[in-house]
Amino acid sequence: MSFEFTVLPDDRFIEILEAWVDSPWPKTAEDGYALRDRFGWTPSENKPDVFTSDVVPDELSAAFTSRQGVIGSFDFPITDIAPEEARGDSLKDALVIYRRFCDILTSRYGKPKRRKNRNGYYRSSFVTSQGVGVSVGARSLT
Numbered sequence: 216m217s218f219e220f221t222v223l224p225d226d227r228f229i230e231i232l233e234a235w236v237d238s239p240w241p242k243t244a245e246d247g248y249a250l251r252d253r254f255g256w257t258p259s260e261n262k263p264d265v266f267t268s269d270v271v272p273d274e275l276s277a278a279f280t281s282r283q284g285v286i287g288s289f290d291f292p293i294t295d296i297a298p299e300e301a302r303g304d305s306l307k308d309a310l311v312i313y314r315r316f317c318d319i320l321t322s323r324y325g326k327p328k329r330r331k332n333r334n335g336y337y338r339s340s341f342v343t344s345q346g347v348g349v350s351v352g353a354r355s356l357t
Contacts, residue, residue: 218301220294221270222312225319228293232323235289236347244281247289270295293351306335306353313337313353320349 223231234250235242242250248263256266259275268277268291277291293316297305320341321327327339331352338352 218297223293242286247279309353
């Protein structure tokens with residue numbers, strides 16, 4: 216089955232990086248809510264730290280975690296997920312997308328500090344000059 220990913224545009228990815236990653240840390244949960252609202256993402260009714268995203272606007276697909284009011288992580292999709300019947304065929308396209316986002320991160324933060332490529336699971340982790348970690352990954356869900 217043929218499947219075309221919905222992919223976050225490069226300029227939007229950079230805008231999100233600048234707001235979430237490159238701006239001062241630590242960030243509070245209140246900072247997270249303000250950024251969520253600034254980007255137009257809709258929160259869950261009962262969990263404001265879980266919300267929609269650009270590439271999956273009709274589902275709760277992004278979130279941040281916080282402890283004692285300080286954000287520890289922020290997760291958001293850069294693509295949607297291929298339907299089950301297309302997953303085996305979609306890995307090649309997913310890897311092209313993954314590499315493109317790795318290139319963007321490399322141009323901003325230098326070489327990844329860690330890379331993983333095992334059994335259809337790919338992940339690269341970068342660290343900014345502020346010590347903020349950024350990871351991007353792709354995996355085969357077959």
